[in-house]
Amino acid sequence: MSKQKRFFLQEDQIPTQWYNIQADMVTKPMPPLNPATKQPLKPEDLYPIFAEELSRQELDQTHQWIDIPDAVREMYAYYRSTPLVRAYGLEKALDTPAHIYFKNESVSPVGSHKLNSALPQAYYCKQQGVTNITTETGAGQWGCALSYAAKVFGLEAAVYQVKISYEQKPYRRSIMQTYGAQVTASPSMSTRAGKDILTREPNCQGSLGTAISEAIELALNTPNCKYTLGSVLSHVALHQTIIGLEAEKQMEMAGEYPDTIIACFGGGSNFAGIAFPFMRHNILEGKTTRFIAAEPASCPKLTRGVFQYDFGDEAGYTPLLPMFTLGHNFMPANIHAGGLRYHGAGVIVSQLLKDKYMEAVDIKQLDSFEAGMLFSRAEGIIPAPESCHAIAATINEAKRCKETGESKVILFNLSGHGLIDMSAYDQYLSGSLQNYVVSDEDVQRNISQLEKVI
């Protein structure tokens, strides 16, 4: 037998606290603003929408470590630690001297990292006596996670699924229903936000921004109901740090430390999860690990957006958030990586990008699936279209290592599997997929509309 391929933690080695990078940031994120008064928000301003503990976590810039509640740790133990895997197969296929590792979050019961935040969100809602929760979902990964977490803690769940995904990925809808959730295609006629956009644009295929508006509206109009979100927000990034905290210990077991860390980027949840725990060593101890967010060329907020206050949703129900954005009216092309079809980036990540603690690259749809095919055949796991973006960026870095002869250590996050996305692979194999690249004109038009917001 050659060297070890997979690294696991024992149950008692699984981290018991999440890491709050806000406490360590040199330049703190600017505060979310009340859109009416333009005043910075306090936690209690968020209580109508979010559970109270989540509202406090959202704005916490003080506590470096936050205890994971026992009930959440109990549920984490059903699928965590997730394996850290040395990708010998991929290294061989690329003939690269790089050492490639991936953190395999696809092994969670719902098939992605999303459960890491769904469980605490459902838990904190339950704790304060909430009975119903709402959310939106793009590709359906977050919706599946939230549906299961709701079932675990005895809550009713209503999910707005972006219409293009609802149609492209009917199996994800079935999974949510199997867990007991109510699923509605968005935009729908069940909310004012949905009606408004369908009136303007009857064939609208939906976006995360619109689905968020619908889910918030339902939460506000339903007694004893809170809204939950699967990415973008700082408390979601906090919960996802369990990924990187585990990976830190596992990389130590492997006897290496990453030179480069890569994750795909939609709102930032899986990127934050794997990156922040390692980034603290850059901030506090001067380590020089590179962090690369891989976003789709069709939705390039990090590489071509502006850093500015914007709404998190299409209808403008959320607070104003300081973020890299393409404008909240930006309607991304119908790529299969539905989880990356979002106009903005979380406030923490946006500040870190601005301050050059991290980088971003954009990946075209066909390149992402080419990378996913190579990975499937080399490692056996078929990656989610979102994760294919991280793999494509990893392959680019590993090829550079081949040119320079450097044995860099690259760690990427395999955020989810693609078993529910096989129709996308089918289209790729049959040559009917295409690239979507946004024109400068489109970017400028959306950003210029945005400048009127404040």
Add this chain to the structure above:
Amino acid sequence: MSKQKRFFLQEDQIPTQWYNIQADMVTKPMPPLNPATKQPLKPEDLYPIFAEELSRQELDQTHQWIDIPDAVREMYAYYRSTPLVRAYGLEKALDTPAHIYFKNESVSPVGSHKLNSALPQAYYCKQQGVTNITTETGAGQWGCALSYAAKVFGLEAAVYQVKISYEQKPYRRSIMQTYGAQVTASPSMSTRAGKDILTREPNCQGSLGTAISEAIELALNTPNCKYTLGSVLSHVALHQTIIGLEAEKQMEMAGEYPDTIIACFGGGSNFAGIAFPFMRHNILEGKTTRFIAAEPASCPKLTRGVFQYDFGDEAGYTPLLPMFTLGHNFMPANIHAGGLRYHGAGVIVSQLLKDKYMEAVDIKQLDSFEAGMLFSRAEGIIPAPESCHAIAATINEAKRCKETGESKVILFNLSGHGLIDMSAYDQYLSGSLQNYVVSDEDVQRNISQLEKVI
């Protein structure tokens, strides 16, 4: 934190040998016969169809332990050990005093236990210079496993997928194609066996028996090509014993020993895998663990078939095998558990059933999905329709424990996940699924045809 939920082995604890129960059986299985001469087969009689090492393993009644080749162990290490899980969620949902454990084979990259035998089969073919392999697949789980294993060892793979599954589960076809295999719906016009049945029955939806005939025919007519099979045969059962051998060590870690072991039953591969290593303690040391095979009521060879020599395939290309069978012309109803739609049982399992080392129960389709729904909501993992049969049988046993107040230890094999089978769950949720129970008349008609074979 309460007690441990998941039990893993370190890489160096993973078994290095498979267990060959034939060596320990008090009454050995009767030999396969050459259909023309009715003479017992020797390994070399199988060489035209199977790799030589697999042919030897097939008929080995001597060696208790068979070394797992290094190249196979290397690949096992990518996903093994699979977790042994204490199903606290299911126990709670059933309010049972039983201790329920499951071995989670769904975590393999291809989503089922099938990879355990696909890897050695592809490896032994490669070793002797074979370049192409063929096979059949029912639900598609074996086809996915074989396609990936072929890619790993640099072989071309051609897969005949039972037509009803090809249509019900298009994603499985896409997965095989993503791994690089050629996939054909069976019955097809590409073989004589396929043409014959399509001439008799133009709308035939296929069966495993027919697909096997087609795959064997292609192998026999293609240079440097061997056939591979995902169940039924004794060498497949051998490879699958890695499941039970791991589970033995993991149950020891959990501090318990199973009173009852349950697995779903198609040809017997996952049943043999989890059962045989524990059954050796019944045979050799007088332990009294119960072993229960859960088969579909629509294909009841163990509970209502006869023990007799029969062909393994529909066209009669295979040797005659001593098995519990419904007759090789039996055409099972189109249940979603495609992997269980097979007329016969492996020769080892058939002998063990005859000798009362094990029992069998039949499960109706609706009961299997009801069990799958309960399990999904209690444990988060959506089980394959095949595995739902094992879960239904487990639930029946656990309910009995509730009646009697006994804290029995029940271990079942979760052979695969159901993420590619969500259309079946969809139909269950919408109330459009039905039960299929074979009439006594049907059973008798097929068995009486069979009696003419010898």
